[in-house]
Structures are given as C-alpha cells and as structure tokens.
Amino acid sequence: MGQKITIDPVTRVEGHGKVTILLDNEGNIEQTRLHIVEFRGFERFIQGRPYWEAPVLVQRLCGICPVSHHLAAAKAMDVIVGAGTGAGLTPTGEKMRRLMHYGQIFQSHSLHFFHLASPDLLFGIEGDPLKRNIIGVIFENKELAVQGVMMRKYGQEVIRATAGKKIHGTGAIPGGINKHLTVEDKEYLLNGLDPTMNIHKMIDWSLAALDFFHDYHAKNRELIDDFSVFSSSSLSIVRKDGAMDLYHGVLRAVNSEGKKILHDVDYQDYDRYIDEEVKTWSYMKFPYLKEIGKKNGWYTVGPLARMNTAEFIDTPLAQKEFEKFKAYTKGKPNNMSMHMHWARLIEILHCAEMIKILLNDPDVLEGELVKKGQKQLEGVGVVEAPRGTLFHHYRINENDQIVMANLIVSTTNNNQPMNEAVNYVANKVMKGKSQITEGMMNAVEVAIRAYDPCLSCATHALGQMPLEISLYDAKDKLIDLKRSF
C-alpha cells in the first residue's frame, strides 16, 4: 500500500515546517516536499512608515536574527540617505556595525552547533529522542554544553554593547551608527569580569569546537561525508578581492564545479540577476539565477556556500582551517550538507578573531558616527546573515514614506537546497521500508537542520501546536498519528 508520511512541524527548527514524503506501492520514494508555513504581510506592514524607522521595525520580523534584519535595512537606508554602501560609511560607523554583526553570527552559530547539531552528533540520528537535546549533551559532555551557553551569552553581550536593548535595538541608523563603544564595554568584552567571558576564551573555545568536530569526523566519516550530498551552485557576497566578508561585498555565485556564474556584481542590481518562482504547494518562494533559468538556476546560501565562493579568509586562524576545508575537496566546491557544521565552526572562529581586532581598533571608541549625502528614492541592503545571504530592498516617496519593500531572506534562498536534501535523505533511509522509525524521521530533520532554517515565526505564545507526525496512505487516509508534548 502506498503511504504519504507527514512530519509536522519539523522539530528544532524555528516556526512551522511540514515534510511530506509520498511512497508508491513498492515503497519507493515518489515525491518529497518541504512545505513552509510562512507568515506574510511584512511588506504591507511597513508601507507608509518613514524610512528611518525601518532598521528598528524589521527586527520584529524575526526573533532569531533581529540584528541581521536591522543591518540589512540600515544598509538599504544608507543608500537612501546618500551615504553609499559599506565602505562609504565613516570608519566608526562601519566598524561598530561590523562588531554588532560578528557578535550576532557568533552567537547564532554557537546556538546552532552546540544546541541544535551537537545532540545529533553525540547521540546519533537513531539515538534516543529523549536524550537528543542540550540536557542530554550536558550529561554526555558538560564542558561542551557549558561552552555553548557561554559563547552564546558572549555574542549577546557584543550585541548589547553595540545595538543597545535586545528589543528595539537602535544601534544602526541610516548613514551610520548612533553610539561609540564605551571604554567599559571594550574592557569587559576584551578581558571580561569573569574568566570565562572574554574574547581570548571565545577564540580558545572556537578552536576547541573545531577539534571536537575533527575528532568526530575522523570517527564518523560516513555520516559527515555521505549523509546528504548533491550538486548545487553557491551564492554569497564576497569582498572585492575574493575574501570572505560577512558584512559587505559584491554578489558572487559559483557552480558545483567552482566556475563563476555570477561575476562579482553590485547587489544594488540584484533583481537583474535573481528572480523568485512561486509554487502552489509552498508559501515560500524559490529564488533562482535568471541567466540559468528556473530549473537549474537555484543555489545554496549560508556557511557552506560562503566557503565555496570565497578565495580566502583574512584572519589567520580561520584561514588555516579554511585551507584544510578546501584541501578536503581538492579545492572544488564542497556539496556535503553535513560539512555545513564544519563551515559554521570556521565562521565562529573568524567572527571571534574579527571581534578581537575590532575591540582593539580605536575607531570604535571615537570618530564621526554618521555620513549623509544626496537623498535617493531606492536602496538595497545585503548582509550575510548566519543562515545566508539576506536581501532588503526599499523604495520611498517624496514624503520619505516607504512605498515598496521586498525581502529575500536566507531560508528562502535555501528553499530548493533543503528540498533537495530531504529528497536525498528520504531516498537513502526510507526507500523500500514498510515501517518508518523515529530515526528515519529524525534523519530527514537532520538534513533540514543542517541549513539552520528560520521559518519566520517570531511569535511563540504559550499553547502553540506540539510536534505532530501523521501517516497517510496513498488515498490520503490517516493511518497513524504521533504527537510529542
């Protein structure tokens, strides 16, 4: 009998996601789909608001990465106030924003690796679901779990020192930043009040996390290398000289062979190169490179993609790891989904190194905060958010009101790659099986979790729906239902 399996929602990713896997009568995978229940309406919400409010308002779009939205909107507004983009700001403006951004990526990646990914690594995909969480990690490896908590806290402290309050952060404003770093915060973040809360410890722990990964990789090569592998193009911004740059640069895409297919273009023109396809079965659009077309023009964004597009990393410890990473695939793009964790850890290290450099830079303590110029009616801001490239595009009218907003968030950019990953893993673990185990279900989720999707659900009020797994036959008749409270 044919079956349609529904995993709804996907656990340990944000928001509501639903996976359906349709098996034919022989138990082969007939079709796989990752459906995203994404809220809409932000574009409408912001229309009519004055442009200078956007960097604050957009933080409400996502409780997971408010800083990324804050900075992408601020960069778009830089264009609108005539301050140019990226390096066009004052040294203080750019460096304070970078400090905020590296703090955000540091804490977000730390959460993902230590809290979301490490349970799967420590206990295995078939492991006891009651253990596959950070409490389980604490009992298995307390040091690792505590480091994860403290790294996350450190990143949050960097954000507090640069952006202000966690809710309504106002650090970045059109054309620059609204404050300097205080001497007290500089000292606190550099050397800390507590021996575990300083940048030197963060660098040590970032290196230790990489050691943990390498050790795990050596013992579990099949899982890390073969779990989910499929050809994909990669897209990100890179610095003009090809260095990885998470805050500013030009748009570059390479195909699965490493050939450039988007040639370092100005992101102000992103809509000349990228379009989004709508499919009836998902609320989330499917972006693609126009020149290549809908079918094959999809691409991956995020840590793994950034390793594939960048030529080098300009901090020494991260560069050393980058060289190892590149050598593993003999310089070719890396399309092993589980290597996303390795890439994420390299970025954690890079962010820690950058935070140290910036904390020692006198420009964050003094200097001009804001730059302005000839006002424009349209602007695009792009940053590399933790999960990948994030586009914010706005138009305003003569009364300074926003009349158009278009956002392409990282998870939307990764829509097709996540669907490819689900398909790959489902074919591997479910083909020909008559019973679907918890381990098989989790395998599909692990493939999705590697992308750290944020499914745009910033509301979380008590009483939300629990995990629900439904099993249907080929005639859509519900034959099993599991619910986790």
Place this chain on the structure above:
Amino acid sequence: MTVSPKILIYGYGNPGRQDDGLGISVVERIEKWIKKHNLDIVKTDCNYQLNIEDAADIADKELVIFVDASKEDINDFVMTTVEPSNKIQFTSHSVTPSYLLNLCNVIYNKSPDVYLLHIRGYEWEFLGTMTEEARRNLDKSYNFLKKFIMNSILKT
C-alpha cells in the same frame, strides 16, 4: 552601596505581532515602577524569545518571574509555578521557562523559585497595536505583578 538583584522579571514576545507583545509591555511598565521606587533588588529583562544563555542569568537569582502572552483558554491572566523539564522542545531557537530552569539546575546546580505569568492574548497578526481585551489584561496583570513583587521583597 550597590545591591545585587535577587529578583528577575523577564518578559518575552514580539511587540510587532499584536498581543504577542504583552510580556514585554508588562515588564516595561514594571521597569518604570521599579525605578520610581528604587527597588534595586529587582532586575528586569526582555527579549523576543528565551534562549539557553538565560540559564546563566537566572542562576544567581532567588526569584524569577517570566511573563508571556498566552493563547490558552484563561480569563485574563494566571500565574503558575515552573518546574524543571527536559522535554524535547517544539523548536530550540527558543526554549521554555521549564527547560531553562532544568538547564540552570544541571549546569549551575542552582534552583531559583520560578513562576510564569501567562497573560491572555487574542490576535497575533503583524501589527504593532494590541487588542482592547489584551490591554485590559495587561492592566490587570501589571497590578497583580506589582503586589506579588512587593510581597516577595517583604519576605526576603
């Protein structure tokens, strides 16, 4: 002399999603009230969601009150005791007070008294304004929380 805060009032939610901002609004009011009365023993915090690093912040407190909007079938608000739980979370980009308390127990070996103030909300669309019913519940729960804090201070 600086007093080290022993009580934490922590609101969470998204003020851009109508009544989801109830927890934040109550705590912002409480923050003003604390300042007005110089209650240095009480600290407030707000965020869109709770997360694992909050375990470190509750570890050195004696009393923690989380405040959140609720979709539950309650009249206006209700305060419940939080017990530690290691149940797998629906998502882990955010965690529950129970999960945080468990994390605090296991990592720091500390067990503050933790409560959760559930305030009934009704609408969750992408708007910055709360419903009238939610505003009424906000007023009621704010008055309740002030009394609860004062009683707790008197006991310490």
